[in-house]
Amino acid sequence: MxxxxxxxxxxxxxxxRLAARGEDDFAVLGDFDEEYAELAGTRGKVRAxxxxxxxxxxxxxxxxxxxIYWRVIMFINYLxxxxxxxxxxxxxxxxxxxxxxxxxxxxxxxxxxxxxxLSFDRFHQNADRxxxxxxxxxxxxxxxxxxxxxxxxxALVREYPEILKAARMERPRRAVVKFEDKxxxxxxxGVTENSFFEIFSFPxxxxxxxxxxxxxxxxxxxxxxxxxxFGTASPLGKFLQMDDGKEYAVTGVLKDVPRNSHVTxxxxxxxxxxxxENRAATENWFSISTYAYLLLSEKTDPKALEAKLPPFVDKxxxxxxxxxxxxxxxxxxxxxxxxxxxxxxxxxxxxxxIATVLLFSGIALLVLLIASINFIxxxxxxxxxRAKEVGLRKTLGAVRRRLVGQFLGESVIYSLLxxxxxxxxxxxxxxxxxxxxxxxxxxxxxxxPWMLPALLGLALFVGLAAGGYPALLLSSFxxxxxxxxxxxxxxxxxxxxxxxxxxxxxxxxxxxxTLVISRQISYAKNKKLGFDKEHVLVVPRIxxxxxxxxxxxxxxxxxxxxxxxxxxxxxxxxxxxxRSVFFPEAFSQEEPQVMDILAVEPGFIPTLGIQIAAGRxxxxxxxxxxxxxxxxxxxxxRRFGWTEPIGKRFVFRPGPGQTGETIYLTVIGMIRDYHxxxxxxxxxxxxxxxxxxxxxxxSLRLAADNVSRTLDLLKxxxxxxxxxxxxxxxxxxxxxxxxxxxEERMETITLDFSLLAVLIGCLGLFGMSSFTVERRxxxxxxxxxxxxxxxxxxRLLSKETVLLIIVANAIAWPVAYYLMNIWLQRFAYRTTxxxxxxxxxxxxxxxxxxxxxxFQSVRAALSKPADALxxx
Amino acid sequence: xxxxxxxxxxxLVAIWRLDEQAYGVKIRQHVSGVLGKxxxxxxxxxxxHQLTAKKYVVKTLGESVPSRRGRRRIFYSVSPGxxxxxxxxxxxxxxxxxxxxxxxxxxxxx
Numbered sequence: 001m002x003x004x005x006x007x008x009x010x011x012x013x014x015x016x017r018l019a020a021r022g023e024d025d026f027a028v029l030g031d032f033d034e035e036y037a038e039l040a041g042t043r044g045k046v047r048a049x050x051x052x053x054x055x056x057x058x059x060x061x062x063x064x065x066x067x068i069y070w071r072v073i074m075f076i077n078y079l080x081x082x083x084x085x086x087x088x089x090x091x092x093x094x095x096x097x098x099x100x101x102x103x104x105x106x107x108x109x110x111x112x113x114x115x116x117x118l119s120f121d122r123f124h125q126n127a128d129r130x131x132x133x134x135x136x137x138x139x140x141x142x143x144x145x146x147x148x149x150x151x152x153x154x155a156l157v158r159e160y161p162e163i164l165k166a167a168r169m170e171r172p173r174r175a176v177v178k179f180e181d182k183x184x185x186x187x188x189x190g191v192t193e194n195s196f197f198e199i200f201s202f203p204x205x206x207x208x209x210x211x212x213x214x215x216x217x218x219x220x221x222x223x224x225x226x227x228x229x230f231g232t233a234s235p236l237g238k239f240l241q242m243d244d245g246k247e248y249a250v251t252g253v254l255k256d257v258p259r260n261s262h263v264t265x266x267x268x269x270x271x272x273x274x275x276x277e278n279r280a281a282t283e284n285w286f287s288i289s290t291y292a293y294l295l296l297s298e299k300t301d302p303k304a305l306e307a308k309l310p311p312f313v314d315k316x317x318x319x320x321x322x323x324x325x326x327x328x329x330x331x332x333x334x335x336x337x338x339x340x341x342x343x344x345x346x347x348x349x350x351x352x353x354i355a356t357v358l359l360f361s362g363i364a365l366l367v368l369l370i371a372s373i374n375f376i377x378x379x380x381x382x383x384x385x386r387a388k389e390v391g392l393r394k395t396l397g398a399v400r401r402r403l404v405g406q407f408l409g410e411s412v413i414y415s416l417l418x419x420x421x422x423x424x425x426x427x428x429x430x431x432x433x434x435x436x437x438x439x440x441x442x443x444x445x446x447x448x449p450w451m452l453p454a455l456l457g458l459a460l461f462v463g464l465a466a467g468g469y470p471a472l473l474l475s476s477f478x479x480x481x482x483x484x485x486x487x488x489x490x491x492x493x494x495x496x497x498x499x500x501x502x503x504x505x506x507x508x509x510x511x512x513x514t515l516v517i518s519r520q521i522s523y524a525k526n527k528k529l530g531f532d533k534e535h536v537l538v539v540p541r542i543x544x545x546x547x548x549x550x551x552x553x554x555x556x557x558x559x560x561x562x563x564x565x566x567x568x569x570x571x572x573x574x575x576x577x578x579r580s581v582f583f584p585e586a587f588s589q590e591e592p593q594v595m596d597i598l599a600v601e602p603g604f605i606p607t608l609g610i611q612i613a614a615g616r617x618x619x620x621x622x623x624x625x626x627x628x629x630x631x632x633x634x635x636x637x638r639r640f641g642w643t644e645p646i647g648k649r650f651v652f653r654p655g656p657g658q659t660g661e662t663i664y665l666t667v668i669g670m671i672r673d674y675h676x677x678x679x680x681x682x683x684x685x686x687x688x689x690x691x692x693x694x695x696x697x698x699s700l701r702l703a704a705d706n707v708s709r710t711l712d713l714l715k716x717x718x719x720x721x722x723x724x725x726x727x728x729x730x731x732x733x734x735x736x737x738x739x740x741x742x743e744e745r746m747e748t749i750t751l752d753f754s755l756l757a758v759l760i761g762c763l764g765l766f767g768m769s770s771f772t773v774e775r776r777x778x779x780x781x782x783x784x785x786x787x788x789x790x791x792x793x794x795r796l797l798s799k800e801t802v803l804l805i806i807v808a809n810a811i812a813w814p815v816a817y818y819l820m821n822i823w824l825q826r827f828a829y830r831t832t833x834x835x836x837x838x839x840x841x842x843x844x845x846x847x848x849x850x851x852x853x854x855f856q857s858v859r860a861a862l863s864k865p866a867d868a869l870x871x872x
Numbered sequence: 873x874x875x876x877x878x879x880x881x882x883x884l885v886a887i888w889r890l891d892e893q894a895y896g897v898k899i900r901q902h903v904s905g906v907l908g909k910x911x912x913x914x915x916x917x918x919x920x921h922q923l924t925a926k927k928y929v930v931k932t933l934g935e936s937v938p939s940r941r942g943r944r945r946i947f948y949s950v951s952p953g954x955x956x957x958x959x960x961x962x963x964x965x966x967x968x969x970x971x972x973x974x975x976x977x978x979x980x981x982x
Contacts, residue, residue: 024921026943027895027917027943028896028913029941031896031900033939033940034940058914059912059914062918063918066917066921073925
């Protein structure tokens with residue numbers, strides 16, 4: 001090259017190089033240079049430069065357009081080849097795409113759910129400034145609850161300037177709402193103050209948010225409830241009759257509560273109603289059942305504020321607390337932590353759990369990892385059988401860049417197809433998943449903005465990774481060696497083994513968990529509870545009028561054919577429990593004993609089938625039973641060291657500053673222990689009193705046959721007894737067993753995931769084994785010629801897989817044992833982890849793996865050796 | 873067979889005429905002369921790529937020349953398919969113009 005060749009303008013040259021990127025780029029650039037040099041020689045440098053610039057600028061758009069056009073053509077070409085390949089090897093393509101698609105679907109579902117869980121309560125404008133009052137109390141036993149003394153909220157606003165607003169709320173419950181002569185069962189009928197709407201962002205569709213709940217006997221309802229009750233008519237100013245028999249004016253309509261709110265409701269009555277009806281109760285510091293939300297001023301640190309609260313508690317409650325020897329601490333729980341980070345047994349609504357979120361995220365990652373490695377692995381394994389094709393293409397003059405593009409393109413297309421499939425699959429998947437977690441999922445990948453790009457990125461990344469290795473490796477082969485068959489793909493064997501072991505460890509772990517969980521649930525449901533939960537119908541709320549006339553109500557109900565027995569109580573098993581402190585005789589004032597308390601009338605104990613171990617039941621005939629007698633359970637007798645409990649006494653001395661006499665309660669009977677709560681909890685000492693004023697629920701024991709007819713008769717009878725309200729009831733066994741809903745959900749989840757893990761694992765195994773068989777076709781043929789039996793060959797081909805599954809079992813067993821032991825700790829009464837659970841998991845995993853592998857190996861073993869040896 | 877576009881026709885004729893000398897610079901200059909205005913490299917190569925894809929021309933790599941800074945030339949030649957297409961175009965042109973006088977559109981003469 002001569003040095004005196006003139007240089008064209010630099011910047012224009014750079015522009016040109018930028019644009020000319022097609023395959024003949026060198027020719028274009030060369031032509032430019034050649035003509036420039038020619039012009040520079042004949043007409044001078046300046047003119048030549050002008051020419052260069054002009055042509056460069058005019059060519060630029062066309063060159064760029066041309067480049068893009070050919071890229072697209074090339075891509076379409078790759079697509080065609082890829083689809084041709086898919087059609088050519090349907091089985092492999094199906095396994096590879098389906099496995100990866102299922103993996104992505106599961107991951108998508110879980111991520112959507114996690115995103116949903118994390119979004120709880122974020123929609124409130126003041127979300128970061130809202131707190132809820134909770135308390136840690138120690139009166140006898142330590143207790144934590146998300147409730148606060150009723151007067152605490154307003155008192156805090158008065159005393160602490162950094163607390164701007166407070167709203168008290170009663171737990172929304174199911175109730176019957178009447179409009180004119182129509183009755184509606186409403187979920188979520190709650191009570192709250194008007195400030196609730198200043199703290200939270202629940203927008204009004206009608207009515208004035210500033211005054212909606214400021215007066216007694218007013219109520220606000222949600223849009224869907226309004227539609228249900230009033231249709232298209234305006235609800236404002238209409239009157240609804242609630243189950244307390246009072247009329248409430250509708251003063252507002254709210255937009256429906258978003259599903260990702262920790263508290264949901266459909267009807268809110270005004271708290272002023274409670275004040276108007278019983279002001280004293282709302283000012284009682286020891287009435288502790290309302291939830292209190294606070295709005296803090298900007299930049300108030302809840303932790304710092306919490307530290308300033310003890311004097312407040314001391315001032316208002318200190319004296320009484322001291323008298324019973326208790327302590328109480330008020331805490332502030334930030335709104336955004338309520339859904340995932342609080343773990344109270346009685347929250348305002350069932351909440352989520354960060355542990356589950358983390359567990360699921362972990363599972364999502366694991367599934368994704370397994371599925372993506374599967375995909376990469378299968379693609380790699382498969383591509384090495386195409387070494388020959390590559391060799392041929394190379395000898396025919398394929399450029400390396402093209403080959404790399406071909407392989408990458410193919411695996412990216414596989415991956416993208418899987419992604420499209422995953423997006424399609426996730427719609428029915430969402431429904432199934434919603435069923436599993438017990439709540440509707442109304443989100444999808446199109447509603448979460450980052451989801452689709454993330455999926456696309458993932459699909460592209462895994463596609464590139466899966467295509468990258470074979471692309472670079474195969475395209476670098478020397479065609480001669482490849483065509484001679486000198487290529488060995490020995491590498492990656494260990495990688496594949498580890499993969500199989502990992503996949504099956506996860507599967508076995510999940511199988512064992514499923515078995516243990518389902519055994520524990522059936523144990524819990526079938527364990528003798530100390531009472532007979534079958535065929536007991538419970539009416540959970542009775543009016544004050546019915547309580548007054550209980551004796552006649554009871555007779556009326558007992559006369560219904562099919563009703564065997566009737567009893568009333570303050571609570572039924574499985575529906576929560578109240579506790580209080582008592583002083584058994586011989587225990588000093590410093591040793592208060594916490595006991596479960598239950599109020600009954602004489603019919604209750606026989607109705608539930610609770611056994612009397614010693615002494616007698618209450619009796620209507622004995623006047624003293626109402627005021628002076630108690631029944632205790634066996635645990636109580638044991639706890640207090642009473643071998644002869646009958647005749648022992650509880651002592652009630654008036655507290656300091658209180659007047660009154662010391663009262664004695666005498667034990668007249670002892671009942672056998674029965675489970676008042678689920679098997680999660682230990683049976684605690686219980687004290688049963690005969691107290692007609694505290695009866696809330698009526699239990700009816702029904703004859704086992706013809707329950708529906710009995711129910712009809714009961715409904716008719718009820719209409720006469722309580723013209724105001726409709727019969728609201730539940731069956732005791734269902735209600736009691738519903739306490740295990742969380743565990744049942746867990747069971748479904750582990751079951752589903754174990755099926756999935758086994759499925760993905762088997763897909764991987766299947767692909768891998770078909771690949772192995774293909775590679776060993778010749779060997780199998782020779783072995784058969786030399787006299788190997790079919791069984792022998794199947795054994796040869798399956799041996800390694802079975803060994804790997806055994807290794808997976810060996811790893812999974814101790815882990816599963818450890819994890820399940822932790823899980824079982826949540827039950828006070830639990831089954832053992834029996835050895836057959838492990839045996840079953842091992843058998844199941846080995847069998848599925850063996851079947852998967854032998855599907856291929858049997859086929860190989862049965863084929864004629866001549867075919868095998870001739871396959872080239 | 874599809875008809876050639878005008879620019880394809882011009883290019884094919886140019887390549888056929890230039891014969892041994894049919895590479896970028898010469899083709900462009902020739903076509904510019906025929907068109908009576910500057911033809912750019914962008915349009916040239918865009919059309920050449922199409923012709924290559926349709927297999928009307930074949931490419932051969934040429935030698936490097938100092939004024940090209942070591943970049944090799946690509947020489948184009950008309951393939952048998954290209955010749956056939958040219959033949960068709962010629963026939964069509966002839967048919968199209970048969971019986972029309974060269975001066976038919978010359979208004980001033982009337």
